Amino acid sequence: MTHCPTILQALRQRGYRITSQREMIIEIIAHSDRHLSAEEVFHRLREKTSASNLTTVYRTLEMLWVEGFARRNDLGEGRVVYAPLAHGPHLHLVCRSCNRVIEADHSLLAGAEHQLREHYGFQADLAHLNLFGVCQDCREG
Amino acid sequence: MTHCPTILQALRQRGYRITSQREMIIEIIAHSDRHLSAEEVFHRLREKTSASNLTTVYRTLEMLWVEGFARRNDLGEGRVVYAPLAHGPHLHLVCRSCNRVIEADHSLLAGAEHQLREHYGFQADLAHLNLFGVCQDCREG
DNA sequence: TCTCTAATTGCAAATCTTTGCAACTAAAAA
DNA sequence: TTTTTAGTTGCAAAGATTTGCAATTAGAGA
Incomplete structure (x- = not known):
């Protein structure tokens, strides 16, 4: 929960709309203690709600990266992972x-x-x- | 043609087998003046022979990269490109x-x-x- | 040259990710 | 509060890449 309100507020200010899906995805990656693939985020999202879709997860993670609220790492083996900024360098x-x-x-x-x-x-x-x-x-x- | 014999020889020494497909793929990327995607290499290969397969192109390009005979660049938009080493930094x-x-x-x-x-x-x-x-x-x- | 074996190929299927589009909805404006 | 509209979602399909496996073959050795 720590960073979420700030992120949500900033996104709203930049013209994004805050949907329940986005709130949940942001919460999932902000609280993760390790990097997650889109698929993993999707599974965690499914545990919370059935209103979830892999495409939306991909789009939200990309958006968070573009806006500077998530790290994105390509491990070079056909799978991109995302991590919260809080992770140390x-x-x-x-x-x-x-x-x-x-x-x-x-x-x-x-x-x-x-x-x-x-x-x-x-x-x-x-x-x-x-x-x-x-x-x-x-x-x- | 310039670097190809050297590359082929080195690969043979490292235990790889030189197939006609590999020879052609190496020639294609060694002579390219710009980076190429796997798909592009495949199309050029098709112009030369029907004995070609996209999977083999992917595998050969990966192998050339692993062995240090090709550069590999992920532009971040769902598509990896390869270039000859000769390209300047x-x-x-x-x-x-x-x-x-x-x-x-x-x-x-x-x-x-x-x-x-x-x-x-x-x-x-x-x-x-x-x-x-x-x-x-x-x-x- | 012939044999043998492990490396390679090609196919089909799986996996990962993006995209087009119609339906839906957050949030600004009335 | 209602209306409006532009941003979002979810689906299905396309695109990019990897993987399993049986058939093929390069190249070492007989």
């Missing part, structure tokens, strides 16, 4: 050879983030980023 | 609000790339990277 190094995921210190990108804002006026979402590449084992192996 | 700043794409200097990430290798032994693919965020106009608007 993560930098995931995904090995394209063995699929291993290394958690890295995201402050590594602080300099780049700053420069992107300075030079291009662009506020990059670097707080939850996946980077693809090759891990040491796979390079040596 | 790009850093794309994609606005999640207006979808505008700003081309940025990728050397901005040189420091991060170096640190990732130093601290984590991870060779990140930062040469063709899309970063999502919000552009200046959308933040101000």
Whole structure:
């Protein structure tokens, strides 16, 4: 419940309409302690009400991401996941050879983030980023 | 034709089998002057031969990416594209609000790339990277 | 060259996500 | 409160991508 009223209010101010579906979806992802796929959000929604539809879940999650109220991560394997902003920053190094995921210190990108804002006026979402590449084992192996 | 023999040889050495489909797909993307979706590669393949299949195209492109012979970019709109390594480095700043794409200097990430290798032994693919965020106009608007 | 085996292909089906459109409804205006 | 209208929903269908499996075949070894 913590962030929901604020989010709802902000969305209304930006011209969105607050429907019961949106309220519930926002509550689900705002309270999640981990990232969720659209399908998972849909299942949790179904537990609350039958007035739910997967398409609406997809559209709402996309909208929340566009408006900056949800993180969105493509793990590269045909499935996008969403997480609340409250999640601490993560930098995931995904090995394209063995699929291993290394958690890295995201402050590594602080300099780049700053420069992107300075030079291009662009506020990059670097707080939850996946980077693809090759891990040491796979390079040596 | 330029890089193909080298790629084929390397793949053979790594235990892959060189089929006519693979040869043609590699030739198509190695010679492309821009990124291609799997569907586009498939169409070009069809012009050459009827022995072609979209699933095989998907699998071959994925394999080339895993083995480091193709770049792979998710533009965030339900469609992944592939490009030859020969393409110069790009850093794309994609606005999640207006979808505008700003081309940025990728050397901005040189420091991060170096640190990732130093601290984590991870060779990140930062040469063709899309970063999502919000552009200046959308933040101000 | 022939044999053998594991890698690859092609198909069909499953999975994930987006889109068009008519019916519905939140919320601004009367 | 009622009306109005533009934003939303839900369905069905399309689009994008992956997966299981039987048939095929590249390439190693006899």
